[in-house]
Amino acid sequence: MSLCNDEAEVIAPRVRRALTSGKRELRCQGLTAVSHMVRRTGEIDDVTLETLRPLLRDPDPTVREHAGSIVADVWIFVPHPRLPGWLSRRQGLQSVKWWFVMRWTGVSMRWTDIGRRFR
Template identity: 40%
Template structure:
């Protein structure tokens, strides 16, 4: 893949047609693999294509790629109204990761992702500890 500006998400849109491009970027430990993953998650309609790649990215040695993967968790739950137990376990681990990325901790990114999951994923699929810590939307009260 030849990209003049790899930080520009529009330049990664070919990942929708070739999702294995994301795999290749992570295999190379590419610093922009997380951007490619974001492009895939935001533009590919099939959850089963993006979910394994998000899980893989959460274990990246590059903190920025892990931060991007956590953004993808939030987008995934919003776009697909879905979550699975393995992803919740990976998110739980990230909630205690003190690694810093540009002055913001990975656990802060994980907290934002967890808020999105609490808001958009089916509550019945979330473990009790998660539902207590990230309550999700409040029910509207009637007058």
């Protein structure tokens, strides 16, 4: 439905029902529907965001990882002034984490290369 309908207010209630399901597969399908909805409409309501937030701490690692990528889609496709503060902080921390890992990996690889030269 989220691929065929351009009205987020029509799709959102069904998506929220899937996100709160007890079944892992249905929660993952609901997350995918959120991604499609956000990409097609460029909007998401506060209730859906608050339903999505606990899935970032879901006990199932598959759901957690999928929820993280969906939050990244929300960050990309929804104008930032419409998003809550927790999402802005989360994406800011993800950017810092990415930068730190890339810098550390780059430094580690350089030291490894230097060590190989002196063997």
